[in-house]
Amino acid sequence: MAAFPELAILRTELSGDALAHLERLAVSWRLLSDLSFSDLLLLAPLAHEDGHRFVVLAQVRPTTGQTLYVHDLVGRIVDEVERPALARSWRHAEVFEGDANILGGKERVRLESIPVRYRGREIAVLAREAPTTSGRRPGELERYYLEVYDRLVSMVAHGSFPFAREEVEIEGAPRVGDGVIVLDADGGMRYASPNAVSSLHRIGIHAYTSGVRLSEIGFDEAAVDTAVRGRLPVLEEVERDEASVLVRVIPLLDAWKPAGALVLLRDVTDLRRRDRMLMSKDATIREIHHRVKNNLQTIASLLRLQGRRVDSREARTALAESERRIRSIAIVHETLSREARESVDFGQIIKQLVRLVEESVSTGDGGLRFEVVGDAGELPGELATPLAVVLNELMQNAVDHAFPHGEDDDAVHGNVEVRLQRRPGVVDVDVVDDGVGLAEGYTLASGQGLGMSIVQALVTGELGGELDVSPGDNGRGTRFHVRIPFATAAATKVVEPS
Ligand SMILES: Nc1ncnc2c1ncn2[C@@H]1O[C@H](COP(=O)(O)OP(=O)(O)OP(=O)(O)O)[C@@H](O)[C@H]1O
Numbered sequence: 385m386a387a388f389p390e391l392a393i394l395r396t397e398l399s400g401d402a403l404a405h406l407e408r409l410a411v412s413w414r415l416l417s418d419l420s421f422s423d424l425l426l427l428a429p430l431a432h433e434d435g436h437r438f439v440v441l442a443q444v445r446p447t448t449g450q451t452l453y454v455h456d457l458v459g460r461i462v463d464e465v466e467r468p469a470l471a472r473s474w475r476h477a478e479v480f481e482g483d484a485n486i487l488g489g490k491e492r493v494r495l496e497s498i499p500v501r502y503r504g505r506e507i508a509v510l511a512r513e514a515p516t517t518s519g520r521r522p523g524e525l526e527r528y529y530l531e532v533y534d535r536l537v538s539m540v541a542h543g544s545f546p547f548a549r550e551e552v553e554i555e556g557a558p559r560v561g562d563g564v565i566v567l568d569a570d571g572g573m574r575y576a577s578p579n580a581v582s583s584l585h586r587i588g589i590h591a592y593t594s595g596v597r598l599s600e601i602g603f604d605e606a607a608v609d610t611a612v613r614g615r616l617p618v619l620e621e622v623e624r625d626e627a628s629v630l631v632r633v634i635p636l637l638d639a640w641k642p643a644g645a646l647v648l649l650r651d652v653t654d655l656r657r658r659d660r661m662l663m664s665k666d667a668t669i670r671e672i673h674h675r676v677k678n679n680l681q682t683i684a685s686l687l688r689l690q691g692r693r694v695d696s697r698e699a700r701t702a703l704a705e706s707e708r709r710i711r712s713i714a715i716v717h718e719t720l721s722r723e724a725r726e727s728v729d730f731g732q733i734i735k736q737l738v739r740l741v742e743e744s745v746s747t748g749d750g751g752l753r754f755e756v757v758g759d760a761g762e763l764p765g766e767l768a769t770p771l772a773v774v775l776n777e778l779m780q781n782a783v784d785h786a787f788p789h790g791e792d793d794d795a796v797h798g799n800v801e802v803r804l805q806r807r808p809g810v811v812d813v814d815v816v817d818d819g820v821g822l823a824e825g826y827t828l829a830s831g832q833g834l835g836m837s838i839v840q841a842l843v844t845g846e847l848g849g850e851l852d853v854s855p856g857d858n859g860r861g862t863r864f865h866v867r868i869p870f871a872t873a874a875a876t877k878v879v880e881p882s
């Protein structure tokens with residue numbers, strides 16, 4: 385089944401602004417359906433048929449009552465014999481009421497057909513289909529609902545409803561069933577439904593009496609003023625006494641002149657409380673990352689103090705290395721503590737890791753150049769932490785082993801490049817230096833210190849990735865390559881090119 389605009393373009397003469405007007409109607413007409421407790425159909429005459437046959441463009445069922453049509457009618461063709469009122473409304477541009485058989489059945493239904501006008505021209509017909517009345521006298525609520533419905537329907541026939549500027553259905557906006565207040569042309573309250581009265585209670589207003597203005601019972605009327613004066617609906621949230629109520633004001637117009645308003649109220653206190661709880665959960669997670677970072681930095685500082693007190697050169701080096709490893713983890717937590725999400729921009733982390741390694745180069749005047757090429761994008765925290773440790777080890781190895789210090793010459797010259805590449809579901813990282821290269825016969829399996837053991841354990845173990853080593857660019861130096869697959873929700877959405 386084609387969607388509304390396509391169906392209209394294929395089967396009717398509708399296009400452009402007139403079609404947009406009907407689309408807006410189909411977004412806001414739930415209000416009409418709920419106020420009239422009825423199914424509504426939007427129909428337009430088939431192209432080149434002189435208004436003898438119509439196609440159903442859209443359908444809405446009431447949330448305040450039972451539907452007559454459990455099946456979908458969109459796309460169905462309705463003719464003059466089945467629905468004479470439709471053709472009459474279309475031809476005479478007037479509202480017609482009558483009885484008819486239910487579409488596709490024998491039951492009798494009550495019909496009302498309303499011409500939909502746009503810029504002085506009939507463009508479609510709105511059909512209200514309801515069960516024939518039971519003879520029961522309608523209660524107060526029903527009477528007010530139907531009265532407001534009638535006024536909105538005249539606006540439809542007049543061209544002033546739907547409003548020119550309300551194309552989108554607002555998530556969570558109040559509906560008729562949430563609570564209704566009807567205001568007269570002077571702003572006085574004529575009626576408030578039981579749910580509306582409850583919502584007023586939530587924000588501390590207990591003095592509802594009909595006839596008085598909203599402002600007289602302590603309700604800010606600004607939204608009503610704006611809606612009525614601007615002749616456009618207004619949505620506003622009122623917060624008071626820990627309670628939140630969403631207020632939607634729909635101006636009622638009489639031939640474009642303001643003639644009262646419909647106020648819909650929805651108590652969203654519980655909804656907002658949940659929002660706040662979620663927000664504070666985020667804040668708590670950030671705070672935890674912040675504390676973990678602080679604790680790690682304290683541990684790192686303790687190791688540094690300890691290192692100053694030992695005489696053995698070997699022990700000092702070991703403590704210094706441990707300090708650096710801990711600081712590389714702290715960097716990730718610090719970055720996570722600044723993010724609202726559970727993922728981090730790895731580019732930021734790599735910059736700080738480079739600084740950490742540069743600080744450990746004892747040989748003065750910066751003959752060692754670090755460069756970061758490419759981008760790994762956003763990575764989840766549980767991946768960023770081990771990856772940061774891995775990169776720290778690989779960069780430190782380049783500093784420690786690729787450029788041996790000469791006896792007297794204490795300046796080290798060389799380049800280390802970190803290359804990052806992100807593809808759907810994979811991150812590739814290269815650490816390339818142009819130093820002396822690996823010793824003859826070195827393999828990843830043999831010749832391991834603690835550094836490479838950590839790298840291997842994290843890459844192939846924890847991250848389920850691959851690690852290989854080869855000579856660097858132009859056969860000089862060394863290139864360590866790490867490939868890590870990851871299937872986060874974001875990554876799995878991307879389809880791998882085959
Ligand atoms: N970029 C490099 N260029 C040359 N040799 C390297 C490079 N990276 C690693 N190596 C060699 O691999 C060996 C193992 O490295 P590994 O990090 O495991 O130990 P380490 O650096 O000696 O000690 P630590 O446990 O403190 O890191 C190094 O000793 C070195 O010989």
Ligand SMILES: [Mg+2]
Binds near residue numbers: 777834835836
């Ligand atoms: Mg090492």
